[in-house]
Amino acid sequence: MMKPAPIQFEQNVRRALGNAGLQRAMARAKSGFIDKRRAAVSALPEFEALREQAAAIKAHTLENLADYLEQFESQVHATGGQVHWARTPEEACEAVLAICHKAGARTVTKGKTMAGEEIGVNQALSEAGIEPVETDLGEYIIQLAGERPSHIIAPAVHKTREEVSELFHHHHQPLGFNDRLREIPELVDQARKVLRGRFLQADVGITGANFLVVETGSSVIVTNEGNGDLTATLPRVHIVIAGIEKIVPTLADTAVLLRVLARSATGQEMSAYTTFSTGPRRDGDLDGPEEFHVVLIDNGRIDMLGNEFRDMLRCIRCGACLNHCPVYGAIGGHAYGSVYPGPMGAILTPAIAGLEESRDLPQACTLNGRCNSVCPVKIPLTSLLRALRSRQWDLKLVTQRSRYLLRIWAFVAKRPRLYHWMARLGIGLLGRIARGKGRFTALPFAGAWTGARDFPAPQGITFQHAWKKQKLP
Amino acid sequence: MSDARAAMLNRIRAALGQPASNPSPSGRQAAPRIRPHWEEPDRERFAAKLAKAGATSTILRTLEELPGELDRYLNKHGLERKLLASVDEDWTTLPWNDIRIDIGPNLGDGLVSLTSAYGGIAETGTLVLLSSKASPTTLNFLSEYHVVLLREKDLVRHMEDIFERMWKEMPTLPRTVNLITGPSRTADIEQTIQLGAHGPRQLHVVLLAG
Numbered sequence: 146m147m148k149p150a151p152i153q154f155e156q157n158v159r160r161a162l163g164n165a166g167l168q169r170a171m172a173r174a175k176s177g178f179i180d181k182r183r184a185a186v187s188a189l190p191e192f193e194a195l196r197e198q199a200a201a202i203k204a205h206t207l208e209n210l211a212d213y214l215e216q217f218e219s220q221v222h223a224t225g226g227q228v229h230w231a232r233t234p235e236e237a238c239e240a241v242l243a244i245c246h247k248a249g250a251r252t253v254t255k256g257k258t259m260a261g262e263e264i265g266v267n268q269a270l271s272e273a274g275i276e277p278v279e280t281d282l283g284e285y286i287i288q289l290a291g292e293r294p295s296h297i298i299a300p301a302v303h304k305t306r307e308e309v310s311e312l313f314h315h316h317h318q319p320l321g322f323n324d325r326l327r328e329i330p331e332l333v334d335q336a337r338k339v340l341r342g343r344f345l346q347a348d349v350g351i352t353g354a355n356f357l358v359v360e361t362g363s364s365v366i367v368t369n370e371g372n373g374d375l376t377a378t379l380p381r382v383h384i385v386i387a388g389i390e391k392i393v394p395t396l397a398d399t400a401v402l403l404r405v406l407a408r409s410a411t412g413q414e415m416s417a418y419t420t421f422s423t424g425p426r427r428d429g430d431l432d433g434p435e436e437f438h439v440v441l442i443d444n445g446r447i448d449m450l451g452n453e454f455r456d457m458l459r460c461i462r463c464g465a466c467l468n469h470c471p472v473y474g475a476i477g478g479h480a481y482g483s484v485y486p487g488p489m490g491a492i493l494t495p496a497i498a499g500l501e502e503s504r505d506l507p508q509a510c511t512l513n514g515r516c517n518s519v520c521p522v523k524i525p526l527t528s529l530l531r532a533l534r535s536r537q538w539d540l541k542l543v544t545q546r547s548r549y550l551l552r553i554w555a556f557v558a559k560r561p562r563l564y565h566w567m568a569r570l571g572i573g574l575l576g577r578i579a580r581g582k583g584r585f586t587a588l589p590f591a592g593a594w595t596g597a598r599d600f601p602a603p604q605g606i607t608f609q610h611a612w613k614k615q616k617l618p
Numbered sequence: 619m620s621d622a623r624a625a626m627l628n629r630i631r632a633a634l635g636q637p638a639s640n641p642s643p644s645g646r647q648a649a650p651r652i653r654p655h656w657e658e659p660d661r662e663r664f665a666a667k668l669a670k671a672g673a674t675s676t677i678l679r680t681l682e683e684l685p686g687e688l689d690r691y692l693n694k695h696g697l698e699r700k701l702l703a704s705v706d707e708d709w710t711t712l713p714w715n716d717i718r719i720d721i722g723p724n725l726g727d728g729l730v731s732l733t734s735a736y737g738g739i740a741e742t743g744t745l746v747l748l749s750s751k752a753s754p755t756t757l758n759f760l761s762e763y764h765v766v767l768l769r770e771k772d773l774v775r776h777m778e779d780i781f782e783r784m785w786k787e788m789p790t791l792p793r794t795v796n797l798i799t800g801p802s803r804t805a806d807i808e809q810t811i812q813l814g815a816h817g818p819r820q821l822h823v824v825l826l827a828g
């Protein structure tokens with residue numbers, strides 16, 4: 146289940162900024178992602194036009210979502226699969242457990258699925274006595290560490306190789322791997338060996354979906370490791386867990402989205418494996434699952450369809466907005482305390498878990514707009530964040546302090562030049578704070594944060610003066 | 619669950635301001651699709667993209683050269699002289715000499731597999747493999763070395779061309795359509811790219827000219 150920890154947000158931030166290992170890992174990851182994306186995008190002159198088209202395809206699909214879902218369902222039926230509808234995480238887990246019980250499952254391998262994180266499927270399986278085994282290397286690492294993903298496509302991005310080395314040494318020793326490994330190739334290899342056995346042994350495989358194609362009834366996964374394919378192919382039963390917004394009308398539409406997805410996510414033109422799974426194995430097939438199930442999840446999405454946050458449902462989970470976000474880069478994904486971090490998470494989480502549960506997340510933004518400009522489906526992320534802030538305002542969910550800041554923010558927002566100056570300053574301050582030498586506890590961080598982000602020089606008060614006033618008790 | 623289905627569909631229609639009945643979908647006019655453009659011949663583009671994705675490739679003039687090519691490949695990598703292969707009418711009759719060919723899925727112990735591609739996509743250096751009685755999916759993922767035969771006549775320009783061909787040739791998609799672009803890889807530890815995460819460490823494409 147999604148358990149945001151809003152109360153701890155400020156603490157999380159301080160801890161993140163003081164964590165030297167995290168800061169090293171984040172610094173390395175950030176430039177890597179940004180450079181790779183930039184290279185891939187500049188090598189494709191058609192990229193902007195494709196973004197436009199990708200956004201239009203998603204918008205059209207959402208406008209006709211009920212019809213497309215029904216058609217998708219009948220295609221899945223026509224090819225021998227089954228569709229399950231789930232309003233809540235509980236209903237989704239129930240559906241998964243019912244399938245697993247019927248299959249007599251003891252172990253379940255899992256490809257990477259953020260929808261699975263969202264519904265808390267691992268916990269539900271464990272509680273039912275079924276062992277979930279994460280097989281994506283990053284997911285496997287954090288499963289060993291007992292953590293949750295800190296990035297939607299690179300779940301272990303916050304871990305250094307030393308930490309992975311330690312984890313593997315600890316967990317693989319009982320399996321007979323006695324040497325402590327330090328090099329990345331050796332570590333990857335050891336995980337491959339350990340997980341190979343698990344793949345062959347699993348009764349059920351659970352994957353997410355990047356797309357659900359209406360005209361064919363297919364679920365599409367885009368991966369690099371091949372773990373998703375082994376998960377979807379080897380066990381007797383394949384379950385796909387996906388939000389209802391994953392629907393795409395045609396294969397031709399999917400092609401457009403694939404062109405922007407990999408480039409935005411990892412800077413590849415195509416990920417190593419893009420796989421269309423349609424129904425169970427056919428008569429005479431020599432491998433493949435005997436059952437194919439798709440669990441369609443609402444969990445707050447239908448509300449978004451009917452309000453000003455519909456655009457957010459275009460999201461194809463590429464992670465680019467995280468990679469380009471100065472706040473995410475400074476604090477990492479865990480500080481958000483939610484399944485989805487970064488700009489997309491700051492909007493999705495309140496929609497899914499409720500605004501009250503995640504009141505700080507919409508504030509975790511400098512409104513610099515880099516996320517908007519990299520989003521492959523052109524989601525106006527900063528406008529949506531602004532809309533969330535004004536909702537919080539209406540619902541009186543803002544604390545005394547943020548209320549004061551918001552008022553000032555509104556003052557500045559109406560004055561574009563001042564606003565831009567502030568936004569620039571905001572990034573600078575954030576950077577300076579992040580570069581400090583572990584003395585963050587001494588800093589009034591949450592105050593500094595909001596101050597840095599939207600603090601203007603209101604009439605009669607100097608910036609320094611106002612800054613001091615924001616110090617936490 | 620059927621409650622959930624009706625409730626969800628109704629709420630979606632309400633959210634969209636649509637009547638609860640089932641109108642036919644709006645039938646979006648297929649907008650002219652933007653497809654990447656390039657100047658060089660498709661074969662060149664394909665080979666360059668393959669290399670960029672970390673795969674190796676070679677061009678053969680005739681199918682008879684295939685056993686020789688596999689012989690070289692196995693030697694080069696110091697591998698045992700046996701292959702796990704999908705069914706391809708054209709190659710089962712070739713003189714494989716001392717290379718042993720087993721036909722069937724990979725149950726976990728096959729080191730080298732040989733399969734034939736349904737098509738190739740020049741745009742991205744992508745291979746298209748379809749599951750069937752003749753062609754089990756495990757051959758594409760459980761082996762450490764994957765050798766794929768692609769006939770040049772099956773090389774298309776864009777991804778959409780492959781989809782169009784499938785639509786013409788088959789009533790429904792096979793269980794699994796794999797678009798494969800290079801060997802298995804991961805960057806999950808410190809963003810460092812490492813080949814052979816869970817799938818093949820090496821992908822070798824044999825392009826049969828003509």
Ligand code: SF4
Binds near residue numbers: 459461464
């Ligand atoms: S909001 Fe846009 S940039 Fe962020 S993950 Fe979703 S699609 Fe990618």
